[in-house]
Amino acid sequence: MTGSAPEPDSLLGAIRGRDRKALARAITLVESTRAKDRERAEALLTRLLPFTGHALRIGISGAPGAGKSTFIEAFGEHVAGHGKRITVLAVDPSSRRSGGSILGDKTRMAALARNPAAFIRPTAAGTTAGGVARRTRETMLLAEAGGFDIVVVETVGVGQAETTVAEMVDLFLLLVSPGSGDDLQGIKRGAMELADLVVITKADGDLAQAAIRSLADYRAALSLMRPKHPGIAVEIRKTSAMTGEGIAEVWTAVQEIWVCLKGKGVLARLRREQARAWFWSEVRAVLADMLEADGAVGAQAAKLEAAVMAGKALPDVSARSLIRLFRGVDAKGAPP
Amino acid sequence: MTGSAPEPDSLLGAIRGRDRKALARAITLVESTRAKDRERAEALLTRLLPFTGHALRIGISGAPGAGKSTFIEAFGEHVAGHGKRITVLAVDPSSRRSGGSILGDKTRMAALARNPAAFIRPTAAGTTAGGVARRTRETMLLAEAGGFDIVVVETVGVGQAETTVAEMVDLFLLLVSPGSGDDLQGIKRGAMELADLVVITKADGDLAQAAIRSLADYRAALSLMRPKHPGIAVEIRKTSAMTGEGIAEVWTAVQEIWVCLKGKGVLARLRREQARAWFWSEVRAVLADMLEADGAVGAQAAKLEAAVMAGKALPDVSARSLIRLFRGVDAKGAPP
Numbered sequence: 001m002t003g004s005a006p007e008p009d010s011l012l013g014a015i016r017g018r019d020r021k022a023l024a025r026a027i028t029l030v031e032s033t034r035a036k037d038r039e040r041a042e043a044l045l046t047r048l049l050p051f052t053g054h055a056l057r058i059g060i061s062g063a064p065g066a067g068k069s070t071f072i073e074a075f076g077e078h079v080a081g082h083g084k085r086i087t088v089l090a091v092d093p094s095s096r097r098s099g100g101s102i103l104g105d106k107t108r109m110a111a112l113a114r115n116p117a118a119f120i121r122p123t124a125a126g127t128t129a130g131g132v133a134r135r136t137r138e139t140m141l142l143a144e145a146g147g148f149d150i151v152v153v154e155t156v157g158v159g160q161a162e163t164t165v166a167e168m169v170d171l172f173l174l175l176v177s178p179g180s181g182d183d184l185q186g187i188k189r190g191a192m193e194l195a196d197l198v199v200i201t202k203a204d205g206d207l208a209q210a211a212i213r214s215l216a217d218y219r220a221a222l223s224l225m226r227p228k229h230p231g232i233a234v235e236i237r238k239t240s241a242m243t244g245e246g247i248a249e250v251w252t253a254v255q256e257i258w259v260c261l262k263g264k265g266v267l268a269r270l271r272r273e274q275a276r277a278w279f280w281s282e283v284r285a286v287l288a289d290m291l292e293a294d295g296a297v298g299a300q301a302a303k304l305e306a307a308v309m310a311g312k313a314l315p316d317v318s319a320r321s322l323i324r325l326f327r328g329v330d331a332k333g334a335p336p
Numbered sequence: 337m338t339g340s341a342p343e344p345d346s347l348l349g350a351i352r353g354r355d356r357k358a359l360a361r362a363i364t365l366v367e368s369t370r371a372k373d374r375e376r377a378e379a380l381l382t383r384l385l386p387f388t389g390h391a392l393r394i395g396i397s398g399a400p401g402a403g404k405s406t407f408i409e410a411f412g413e414h415v416a417g418h419g420k421r422i423t424v425l426a427v428d429p430s431s432r433r434s435g436g437s438i439l440g441d442k443t444r445m446a447a448l449a450r451n452p453a454a455f456i457r458p459t460a461a462g463t464t465a466g467g468v469a470r471r472t473r474e475t476m477l478l479a480e481a482g483g484f485d486i487v488v489v490e491t492v493g494v495g496q497a498e499t500t501v502a503e504m505v506d507l508f509l510l511l512v513s514p515g516s517g518d519d520l521q522g523i524k525r526g527a528m529e530l531a532d533l534v535v536i537t538k539a540d541g542d543l544a545q546a547a548i549r550s551l552a553d554y555r556a557a558l559s560l561m562r563p564k565h566p567g568i569a570v571e572i573r574k575t576s577a578m579t580g581e582g583i584a585e586v587w588t589a590v591q592e593i594w595v596c597l598k599g600k601g602v603l604a605r606l607r608r609e610q611a612r613a614w615f616w617s618e619v620r621a622v623l624a625d626m627l628e629a630d631g632a633v634g635a636q637a638a639k640l641e642a643a644v645m646a647g648k649a650l651p652d653v654s655a656r657s658l659i660r661l662f663r664g665v666d667a668k669g670a671p672p
Binding site: 042045046049052053137138192193217220221224225271272273275276278279280281282283284285286287290304305308309310311312313314315316317318319320322323326327328 | 378381382385388389473474528529553556557560561607608611612614615616617618619620621622623626640641644645646647648649650651652653654655656658659662663664
């Protein structure tokens with residue numbers, strides 16, 4: 001396995017044989033926007049699909065400074081100590097360049113990166129219509145085929161990134177640092193609704209008391225909301241990556257929630273729905289790619305969108321005309 | 337204006353002349369799924385587009401029993417008393433039959449329905465891919481061309497309906513009835529995040545004390561969240577449709593929020609973004625309609641979706657193959 005352009009079958013074999021370099025190469029292939037690479041990526045993904053789906057998929061988010069990388073390192077070391085192999089994929093919505101993600105910088109989790117049971121990888125936000133993480137789902141499948149038991153997708157609480165990540169995982173952890181009432185106002189509206197588990201970080205030293213208050217505050221806030229899944233309560237834990245407090249408890253809670261989701265058939269349903277949504281979002285993304293590739297149609301799409309946004313054209317009429325043009329049924333404006 | 341199939345121009349004239357029967361007929365036309373009717377509806381909508389956009393668009397939601405129709409009646413009478421013409425469109429996600437909506441039953445708001453300044457209309461949820469309210473946006477435009485100053489879109493807090501409605505209005509009112517801590521748990525996660533104004537209903541008689549407590553509880557919950565629009569606080573008011581308490585205050589708050597949104601350019605941006613999202617959602621809906629109309633392609637779409645949901649096919653590969661088939665570029669499986 002040293003060739004720079006291995007055929008899908010040999011690459012698949014290497015990934016399944018837990019060859020980390022092969023996994024890294026496959027992720028680069030999946031992230032490539034070159035048509036030739038995409039074809040090879042799709043061939044590879046199609047072949048490895050039967051070996052995916054077994055991993056526990058966890059989304060982790062929190063505002064900048066919430067202590068995400070410190071927590072993930074402590075959490076990763078803990079689960080690795082319990083014999084689990086863990087992949088961490090960092091999605092940075094602010095990054096548009098492949099590999100240039102600050103959030104995903106490997107050096108942020110230096111200790112965990114050296115652990116043979118862990119694999120850390122920034123994923124490029126990409127510039128395509130699928131936006132953040134169009135390829136992160138596929139990278140998740142690669143990691144699963146590589147025998148990882150846990151796949152963590154990490155993001156910052158900015159824009160749509162949190163929701164996008166929540167829609168590709170089994171359960172979602174919202175990380176918050178302890179703070180006064182004023183600081184709590186910084187929690188993004190909607191972030192709480194995505195969470196299966198709220199994790200208060202930095203519950204040590206000067207912040208130990210604040211963490212206790214935060215625990216009570218968030219518990220009160222959560223009590224005002226319906227649980228995310230009927231009959232499965234949203235949990236809350238306080239942790240310290242420094243003292244190790246709460247890390248084991250988070251792992252236990254995560255496992256309990258997962259078992260609960262599985263037992264009630266919620267997980268199977270959730271994943272089916274995620275796959276359905278992913279399919280239709282890909283239909284739209286592929287459509288957008290093709291519109292972009294087709295100069296004339298793409299220009300018309302941009303013109304129609306601008307007219308609709310300016311209130312000068314109707315969305316329905318414009319959509320119909322775009323689709324007709326796309327199908328080649330209607331070549332309005334072109335000479336016969 | 338008595339013909340049963342008036343041409344767009346005369347129908348437009350009648351709508352602009354505030355002919356209520358013409359408005360009702362135009363709404364029926366817009367809701368029709370017959371191809372011929374759709375053509376006429378689009379011609380009408382295109383012509384009346386320049387006369388739309390001036391109205392204050394309000395979304396109102398709340399759990400069943402929150403007192404939506406009672407509140408809307410009191411609110412409608414109040415604004416009508418201040419010289420405003422108001423349309424109420426009720427979107428019932430549970431209804432699939434045109435006109436068969438329970439939520440939109442005209443008799444629910446009997447007094448307001450008799451007010452010459454008010455127009456009440458249930459809107460069919462529809463069975464098309466756009467789902468709830470694909471045509472509600474267009475009905476809103478009809479009402480605006482008909483000279484209404486306020487358009488209320490009402491829905492119940494079920495499924496995606498609330499979010500869909502929030503995405504077509506300028507501001508969103510969440511109605512909640514007073515209750516103990518236990519009752520507050522019934523608030524749907526995510527509903528709070530949509531609200532520009534929380535309205536506590538039934539603040540009278542036996543519930544007067546509970547309403548005061550609820551006011552404090554919701555205020556505390558809201559203080560934990562970022563405002564929906566930076567610099568514009570989410571307001572909360574308690575009301576009684578029986579005593580009239582708070583109704584004028586809600587109207588004042590709604591106007592203040594709207595002025596604030598306009599002043600900061602937020603409203604213009606919001607509506608542009610809503611139009612963009614509507615356009616692309618129509619592209620997808622039209623695509624889905626065409627897939628349904630084209631037996632072979634539609635069957636293939638259903639097959640691909642099922643395979644993706646069962647984890648047997650990749651969303652990206654499946655989306656690409658569907659789009660190719662749709663464009664007629666690729667006729668896989670068909671004899672040459």
